[in-house]
Amino acid sequence: MSEQCVFCQILNQQAPCYPVHETRYTKTFLDIFPASPGHCLIVTKDHYQDIFEATPEAISMVGHVSTLIAHTVKQELQCDGVGIFQLNGAAAGQTVFHYHMHVIPRNAGEDLAIHSRVSGDPEELRAMAERLSRRAAEMLDGVD
Ligand code: 5GP
Ligand code: ZN
Numbered sequence: 620m621s622e623q624c625v626f627c628q629i630l631n632q633q634a635p636c637y638p639v640h641e642t643r644y645t646k647t648f649l650d651i652f653p654a655s656p657g658h659c660l661i662v663t664k665d666h667y668q669d670i671f672e673a674t675p676e677a678i679s680m681v682g683h684v685s686t687l688i689a690h691t692v693k694q695e696l697q698c699d700g701v702g703i704f705q706l707n708g709a710a711a712g713q714t715v716f717h718y719h720m721h722v723i724p725r726n727a728g729e730d731l732a733i734h735s736r737v738s739g740d741p742e743e744l745r746a747m748a749e750r751l752s753r754r755a756a757e758m759l760d761g762v763d
Contacts, residue, residue: 621666626717630664637748640688640755643763644680647688647755649744652735654723657692657747661685662719669707673718685720687759695754698724704733 628634637649667673706713
């Protein structure tokens, strides 16, 4: 736990989020500056700055959950493609220094930017989290 870390604050319910799914080791919620509608973040429950600090087990769990969240957004949103990636270090473009994976629904012809400066509409984020969490409950049934 790092007090300055916004993802730790979310994990400790000191900051709000739009939740999608939770396992023993991970929490998945919507990015509040979505690169596209349905942009999810999969974060470890323990605070690791990046892939260089995270344990192999944590990285493996995030990879497993991220794959299933990709299936979730593809099925629920019927998008053309899904980007799965993560950044390590400011030089690589990382802006929140708590290890996490991005899962971004993509549609042909749309902008491929990773980060958006425009915050999502709260009502749309709430509705999206509800849709994806329902679908994720099916897709990740039994994943602990
Ligand atoms: P990074 O640049 O570190 O790979 O990604 C960090 C992501 O966290 C960005 O896409 C940014 O929009 C998102 N983000 C920043 N602050 C918050 C927040 O308070 N809540 C949520 N849900 N996402 C955030
Ligand atoms: Zn943290």
